[in-house]
Amino acid sequence: MGMFDLFKKKESLVAIDYQKELAKIISVYEKYPVFPYIPYEEGIEEWIKEMVKHPDLMIGEEYLTPNEDGLLQGELKLLEWIKGCSCQVTEFPAYFERTYGINPVTKTEELLVDDYLDIDESINNLFYWPLTELNELLEEHHLLPGNSIAEAISVIKLNFSEEFIDDLTHPGIYVLMPKGQEMLAKYVLQ
Structure with missing residues (x-):
C-alpha cells in the first residue's frame, strides 16, 4: 500500500441487498402513471448501486406522466431528436433512459406503428x-x-x-408524419 492509497476514497463496505433495493425503487415507480424503462439486461446491479448512492437520479414523475395527447416528454424529445436520422440508428443519447425513463429503440418502433414517424427512402x-x-x-x-x-x-x-x-x-431516414409534426408544434416548438 503506497502513501497515496491513504487518500483514495474507500468503497462502502456495507453489502447492498440488491433485491431489497430494487423492490424499494419499484415501489416508488409503481405509483407513477407510466412505469419507466429499467435497463435489466445492462448490469442491473450497477444500476441499483448507482440509484442507492444517488437517489436524485430517480426519474421524475413529471417525465412519466403522459400529456393530454397520451405522449410522454421523452417520446416528444425522441420525435424531435430522431427526425432525419438513418433508420438504422443504433446509438441513442443516454438521457432517453436516464432522464426520461424510456427505451428509445422500443419507443421508436411504437412511434412508427402509431403513425407519428415514417421511413422515407425517396x-x-x-x-x-x-x-x-x-x-x-x-x-x-x-x-x-x-x-x-x-x-x-x-x-x-x-x-x-x-x-x-x-x-x-436506402435504407431511409425517419421523418415526421403529420401527427408527429402536430405534437412537436403543440408541445415542443411553442
Missing part, C-alpha cells in the same frame, strides 16, 4: 443531408457544388441514375 431524404456532404458527392463525380441543399439535389437529379439515387437514399 430522394426527399437528401434534404436532411448537410450541404457539405452533398457537395462532396458532387465533387467526387467532377460536378460543381451547389450553393444550397435544393440546388445540390437538383444537380444530383440531373446527373445521376435513379438506381444510384436509390442507393444513396
